[in-house]
Amino acid sequence: MAVEKDTPGKQIRATVPRTSQGDFILSPQRPSVLEAIRTSNEGRVKKLIPIRHGRMSESPFAFYRGMAGLMAFDLSGLPHTQLTVQAIGDCHLSNFGGFATPERTLIFDANDFDETLPATWEWDVKRLATSFVLAARHNQLKEADARDMAVKVSTSYRHSMYEYSRMNTLDLWYMKFEMHALMNSTTSDEVRNMLRDAIAKAEKATPQQVFYKITENVLGTFEITDQHPLIYHPLNLEKEKASIQNFLKEYSHTLQEDRRYLFSKYHVEDVALKVVGVGSVGTRCLVALMMNDKNEPLFLQVKEANASVLENFTAKSKYKHAGERVVQGQRLVQAASDIFLGWSTSDDGRHFYLRQLRDRKIAPDVNHFDKEVLMAYAGLCGRMLARAHAKTGPSEQISAYMGKSELMDTAIGKFAVAYADQTEKDFAEFTKAIKKGQLPVEIA
Template sequence: MAVEKDTPGKKLRAAVPRTSQGDFTLSPQRPGVVEAIRLSNEDRVKKLIPIRHGRMSASPFAFYRGMAGLMARDLSALPHTDLKVQAIGDCHLSNFGGFATPERTLIFDANDFDETLPAPWEWDVKRLATSFVLAARHNQLRETDARDMAVKVAASYRHSMYEYSQLPMLDLWYKKFEMHALLEKTTSEEVRTLLRNAIDKAEKATPQKVFYKITQSVMGSFEIADQHPLIYHPPELEKEKKHFKTFFTGYERTLQEDRRFLFSKYQMVDVALKVVGVGSVGTRCMIALLMNDKEEPLFLQIKEARASVLESFTAKSKYKHAGERIVQGQRLVQAASDIFLGWSTGSDGRYYYLRQLRDRKIAPDVEHFDKEVLMAYAGLCGRMLARAHAKTGPAQQISNYMGKGELIDTAIGKFAVAYANQTEKDFEVFTKAIRDGKLPAEKA
C-alpha cells in the first residue's frame, strides 16, 4: 500500500497542531480595554470620537467592529502557521457585500480594505468566524446555532480552499461571485427573496438618485447638503478647497490612462466631511461632488488611510503611502474593483484613498437575518474568503494543513466562541467606562 507523502502544509501540523487553532488565552502584555480604545483614538478628529464610542456601544458586535487592532494583538500572541496571504485585516461579516463591476455586473465580494496587509490566513478566518457568533447572539439565536455558524465559516473555507488550490491560476483570478448566479443557485425561498430584493434595489441606485438625496441647490449651483452631525462643511475643510486641484492631480496619476481620461471630464463642485462606519469614525472621511458638462454627477468617497492595525504584529507595509497599500491590496483581493479606485496625499501630508460612493452597493441587513439566512451567509463569506486567500497565498499548503476532516472546523468554532465571550467581557468594561464618565459617548 502506498504511503502518503508529507507535504509542507502537513508538516506544519507538528509545529502548530490543528487543535491549537481552537486555543485562546490573553497575553499578559495586553493593554486594558480603556487604554486600547484610547490608543486606537490617536490622531482621530476629536469632536467625532464621542460618536465613535456611541456607535461602538450599540452592541458587543459593534464594539468588535471598532476594535480590529485589539484582536490583531490577541491573534499575534497565539499559535499560527505563518502561511501569509493578502489578509483583509478587518474581516467581519459586515465587510462583505455586493457592488457593481466596471461591466455593471453585480457581484459579491469583500468591500473594506482599510487594514489589508500580508498576514497569516488564520487571522482573517478567526475574525470572520467570531463575527458570526456575535451576530447570532445579537439576533437572539441559540448558542448552538452561533457555534455552528462559526464552524460553517471554517468548513466552507476549507472545502473551497481545496477546490481553488486545484484550479488553473487564470481560472481562479477570473472567478466572480455574481449576484444573479447566486440567486439562481439558492434553494431557500427566503434567501431568494432577500437576494432578489437586494438586487432590485441596487440596480435602481443611480448616481442621479444619490445626487437628489444628498445635494441642494443654492443660488443656481449645487452643493452637498449638511446633515449634522454626519455630513457637514467644517470651516477647516472650506479653507482646504483651494488645495483640491493639486490633490486630484495626484489622484489622477494613480488611475489607468483610460480612466484618467474619463475623470478629466469632471470638475469638483463641492466637498464635505462625512462620518462613516464604526471603526472609521474619527478618521478624516469626505465625499466630493463632481459634475461634467452635461451636469451629470460623480460622487467620490475620500477616506483617510492610516497604517494597518496588523503592521505592529507582522511587518510594515512595503508601500510608503497607506492609500496605495489599501488600493493595491483591494485590487489583489477583489474579483473586480471600482474604476475610480486610487490614492492621493493631502496638503497636510495625510494619506487618502478614493473610490465611488454607493456604486450600486448592497449592504447586508445582518441584524434582521434569521438562522437560515445567517447560516447561508456564513457559507458564502467563507467561500469568498477562500478565493481571496487562494489568489494571494500558498493555497496548496493551506489546504494540506487543514486537511479533509472536520478537525480544523471544530477548532475554529471553539476559538470563535471563546473570543466572542472575551469580546462581551471587553464590551462590559467599555460601557462601564462610558457610564463612569471615563469615555465620552454620543449616539448619532
C-alpha cells in the same frame, strides 16, 4: 505499499497542531480595554470620537467592529502557521456585500480594506467566524446555532480552498460571485427573495438617485446637504481650491490612463465630511461631488488611510503610502474593483484613498437575518474569503494543513465562541468606562 510523503502544509501540523487553532489565552501584556480604545482614537478628529464611542456602545458586535486592533494583538500571540496571504485585516461579516463591477455586473465580494496587509490566513478566518457568533447572539439565536455558524465559515473555507488550490490559475482570477447566479442557485426561498429584492434596489441606484438624495440647490449651484453632526462642510472651497486641485491631480496619476481621461471630464462642485461605519468614525472621510459639462454627477468617497492595525505584529507594509497599501490590497483581493480607485496626499501629509460612493452597493442587513439566512451567509463569506486567500497565498499548503477532516472546523468554532465571550467581557468594561465618565459618548 508505498507511504505518501507529508506535504509542507501537513508538516506544519507538527509545530502548530490543528487543535491548537481552537485555543484562546489572554496575554499578560494585553492592554486594558480603556487603553486600547484611547490608543485607537489617536489621530482621529476629536469632536467625532464621542460619535465613535456611541456607535460602538450599541452592542458587543458593534464594539467588535471598532476594535480590530485589539483582536490583532490577541491573535498575534496565538499559534499560527505563518502561511501568508493578502489578509483583509478587519474581516467581519459586515465588510462583505454587493457592488457593481466596471462592466456593471452585480457581484458579491469583500468591500472594506482599511486594514489589509500580508499576514497569516488564520487571522482572517478567526475574525470572520467570531463575527458570526456575535451576530447570532445579537439576533437572539440559540448558542448552538451561533457556534455552528462559526464552524460553517471554516467548513466552507476549507472545502473551497481545496477546490481553488486545484483550479487553473487564470480561471481562479477570473472567478466572480455574481449576485444573479447566487440568487438562482440557492435552495432557500427566503434567501432567494431577499437577494431578488436587494438586486432590484441596487440596480435602480444611480449617481443621479444619490445626487437628489443628498444634495440641494443653493443659489443656482448644487451642494451636499448638511446633516450635523454626520455630514457637514469643514472646508471653504474657494480658499482651499488650489489644495483640492493639487490633491486631485496627484490622485489622477494613480488611475489607469483611460480612467484618468474619464476623470478629467469632471470638476469639483462640493466637498463635505461624512461620518461612516464604526471603526472608521473619527478618521477623515469626505464626499466629493463632481460634475461634468452635462451636469451629470459623480460622487467620490475620500477616506483617510493610516497604518494597518496588523503592522505592529507583521512586517511593515512595502508601500510607503497607506492609501496605496489599501488600493493595491483591494485590487489583489477583489474579483473586480472600482474604476476610480486611487490614492493621494493632503497638504498636511495625510494619506487618503478614493473610490466611488454607493456604486450600486448592497449592504446586508445582518441585524435582521434569521438562522437560515445567517447560516447561508456564513457559507458564502467563507467561500469568498477562500478565493481571496487562494489568489494571493500558498493555497495547496493551506489546504493540506487543514486536511479533509472536520478537526480544523471544530477548532475554529471553539475559538470563535471563546473570543466572542471575551468580546462581551471587553464590551462590559467599555460600557462601564462610559458610565464612569471616562469616555465621552454622543448618539448620532
